[in-house]
Amino acid sequence: MHSFGYRANALLTFSVTALAFICAIASFSDKFSNQNPSAEIQILNINRLKKQSYGNDEVSLTLDISADLQSLFTWNTKQVFAFVAAEYETSKNSLNQVSLWDVIIPDKEHAKFRIQTSNKYRFIDQGHNLRGREFNLTLHWHVMPKTGKMFADKIVMPGYSLPDAYK
Amino acid sequence: MMGWIGETVDSIKSIKIRQLLTQAVTLGMIVTSALILWKAMMCVTGTESPVVVVLSGSMEPAFQRGDILFLRMTKDPIRTGEIVVFKIDGRDIPIVHRVIEVHERKTTGKVDVLTKGDNNDVDDIGLYADGQMWLHRHHIMGRAVGFLPYVGWVTIIMTEKPIIKYLLIGAMGLLVITSKD
Numbered sequence: 001m002h003s004f005g006y007r008a009n010a011l012l013t014f015s016v017t018a019l020a021f022i023c024a025i026a027s028f029s030d031k032f033s034n035q036n037p038s039a040e041i042q043i044l045n046i047n048r049l050k051k052q053s054y055g056n057d058e059v060s061l062t063l064d065i066s067a068d069l070q071s072l073f074t075w076n077t078k079q080v081f082a083f084v085a086a087e088y089e090t091s092k093n094s095l096n097q098v099s100l101w102d103v104i105i106p107d108k109e110h111a112k113f114r115i116q117t118s119n120k121y122r123f124i125d126q127g128h129n130l131r132g133r134e135f136n137l138t139l140h141w142h143v144m145p146k147t148g149k150m151f152a153d154k155i156v157m158p159g160y161s162l163p164d165a166y167k
Numbered sequence: 168m169m170g171w172i173g174e175t176v177d178s179i180k181s182i183k184i185r186q187l188l189t190q191a192v193t194l195g196m197i198v199t200s201a202l203i204l205w206k207a208m209m210c211v212t213g214t215e216s217p218v219v220v221v222l223s224g225s226m227e228p229a230f231q232r233g234d235i236l237f238l239r240m241t242k243d244p245i246r247t248g249e250i251v252v253f254k255i256d257g258r259d260i261p262i263v264h265r266v267i268e269v270h271e272r273k274t275t276g277k278v279d280v281l282t283k284g285d286n287n288d289v290d291d292i293g294l295y296a297d298g299q300m301w302l303h304r305h306h307i308m309g310r311a312v313g314f315l316p317y318v319g320w321v322t323i324i325m326t327e328k329p330i331i332k333y334l335l336i337g338a339m340g341l342l343v344i345t346s347k348d
Contacts, residue, residue: 097247099267
């Protein structure tokens with residue numbers, strides 16, 4: 001009962017259980033945080049709307065993105081992954097979501113920002129449905145904890161549209 | 168420590184058959200309950216791998232090599248921003264990346280999905296099978312919903328240096344045989 005092996009085993013079991021319990025509580029504490037993020041996106045310019053050589057439409061645009069995600073950070077937050085996606089419907093597809101830009105926010109100080117940028121990822125349709133197309137811009141955030149449950153949400157901003165002709 | 172080894176050698180010498188059989192059954196019960204627990208987790212989470220170990224740095228700094236992810240699969244549609252675990256046809260290793268593009272068909276409800284690791288510069292087209300442009304629902308094994316750091320290192324070490332796995336199993340076997348209850 002008092003051998004080295006038994007003591008090592010008891011110590012290991014106890015410390016693993018205690019650690020698991022602490023991680024669970026840390027994650028649970030995230031439920032009590034009050035969150036009110038805000039964001040605004042403007043399209044500064046549609047740079048190009050063209051048809052690719054093998055048929056799909058492609059858009060290049062410049063966005064002005066401002067957001068305040070500081071309230072998402074808790075003591076258990078490792079980083080917040082934020083991205084902007086365009087959402088639209090076509091005759092063939094009930095939903096298209098294309099991610100245009102993303103950022104990794106490592107701490108609270110960087111969580112309030114304003115940036116002007118062209119789309120980081122290519123906005124290419126399945127087909128040639130983009131002329132005159134209306135679309136939403138959504139700002140999504142994904143809170144990644146130091147330990148435990150991850151949670152995500154978004155703000156949907158409707159009412160953007162693309163030009164009627166290729167340019 | 169040396170006294171413990173001496174005790175172990177002594178107790179091996181005085182083993183009785185019935186005691187040995189009881190311990191074998193006990194060991195079998197422990198292994199079986201672990202298996203039952205694993206299968207139950209598969210039912211509850213809806214995926215055949217409820218827990219995966221992060222193997223590469225493509226999702227840093229959020230997920231590092233050695234972290235473990237808890238997965239869940241529901242019938243909910245796949246949407247951008249979700250961190251999914253998928254397998255490419257013909258390859259064994261599951262990949263954990265984020266969905267950056269979704270195109271859902273009106274008529275069939277089927278989806279074309281494009282993924283990318285947060286820490287990679289380019290999307291995953293290079294990882295998919297030859298000629299494959301999109302992932303489909305059947306490639307996706309689950310969504311990551313929770314995370315524990317560092318715990319997965321045990322699995323990585325045991326996979327990459329199998330000698331440690333054999334040493335560990337040998338030591339556990341020795342402990343079971345020589346324990347007096």
